[in-house]
């Protein structure tokens with residue numbers, strides 16, 4: 001049997017789209033996927049590779065024994081690490097000897113300040129080894145800055161921030177451009193060195209340089225040394241390249257606009273997680289800001305990364321403009337509606353606001369559909385909307401009652417089943433009684449009627465009644481009313497529950 005091959009696969013700086021085609025292919029084809037991680041088991045490298053994993057591959061977690069330099073190993077920190085690397089290499093070697101190909105994941109590039117090297121040194125002499133280069137954080141950071149890094153005769157120096165203040169300042173004096181890596185522990189020294197050599201003003205700090213939403217760009221002088229994470233570096237442009245302006249200045253709270261934002265108008269469904277589509281859940285998870293009528297915003301589980309803007313029910317146009325303004329500043333905004341956003345809800349309001357102001361011309365607006373109340377109530381009652389039906393809102397807040405009455409009469413005359421949204425509210429008490437009276441001039445008093453209240457929530461209630469017995473006093477704004485056609489009828493299921501059916505056939 002042939003030995004397996006070791007692949008040292010660079011994954012780039014974090015954005016799954018910056019994984020090379022070759023890396024993605026090899027990850028998908030590997031027998032064994034290995035990665036280093038701390039004791040908590042989470043691995044940045046694995047999360048970047050996730051979209052390309054097959055799901056049935058052996059995963060080898062190489063779990064670091066210590067993440068700080070405190071250990072009771074007789075050889076101290078060095079001894080503990082040496083033992084760990086030997087054991088990890090032995091595990092990979094066992095796979096390779098058994099003929100299995102091993103992909104060892106590395107963030108960025110595998111041969112650029114990467115823990116991959118410890119395995120490479122121990123294995124590459126004995127087994128075939130292939131390195132797949134990755135986009136380094138240096139390239140990702142200068143791309144994030146959209147700043148020319150080196151031009152013409154500029155020299156680029158890559159420095160570990162751990163060199164100490166004096167050495168760093170010396171090296172910085174002797175170079176044009178510089179990238180300073182590993183700055184999380186000694187940022188105060190890095191900043192002092194930049195100041196010593198008079199280059200602090202030209203230096204930029206970049207955190208999570210993958211173009212993702214958590215990317216941060218700041219002037220190096222403005223950074224709090226206590227808040228510098230591991231995934232960060234400092235970039236200084238070379239003398240020639242430094243003549244170019246840095247295009248975008250850091251935005252509020254250090255979060256830079258990483259390109260235009262966007263607005264998703266998201267339907268939450270009538271209530272409950274089961275009635276939220278995966279697409280809607282994904283749009284909510286990706287959002288930086290949630291905008292909507294406060295009770296709807298409250299239905300989205302809290303995420304500390306997000307800002308929530310709940311508002312009154314009556315300010316739809318301002319709410320839409322507010323959302324578009326946020327997007328203009330680079331934010332990804334989810335405007336939430338209950339049910340479907342296109343049914344008496346925010347989708348048309350947002351699209352109108354976007355079209356009304358040329359400032360918003362470049363902002364993508366997507367409508368993410370949801371299960372509308374009519375479908376949800378109908379499903380719980382049987383199939384009352386099984387034939388042609390009309391969707392009608394009884395609210396006269398945005399259209400005159402005369403129009404509502406005319407449409408209701410037309411729907412009744414056309415013998416449509418009718419799904420009535422906004423049948424009543426605390427202040428609108430008369431409309432449903434008037435609608436019922438009007439419908440009774442066209443329909444039999446025994447016509448089945450369904451009243452669904454807060455369906456999909458814990459307070460859900462579905463009542464099957466008739467046009468004669470419908471009591472408007474029992475209906476409020478959390479209800480949807482379905483009035484059957486002349487063909488709708490009620491059957492009882494085995495448990496005795498009423499099922500409303502509007503057949504697909506129509507006589508004549």
Ligand code: SAH
Pocket residue numbers: 270271337338339340341342343344345371372373374377420421422423452453454455456457476477478479480481
């Ligand atoms: N966009 C929503 C409708 C907004 S209009 C949708 O597609 O469902 C608000 C009206 O929708 C309410 O007055 C009520 O008639 C109906 N509605 C919304 N959610 C409901 C629910 N969970 N149960 C019953 N009716 C609901």
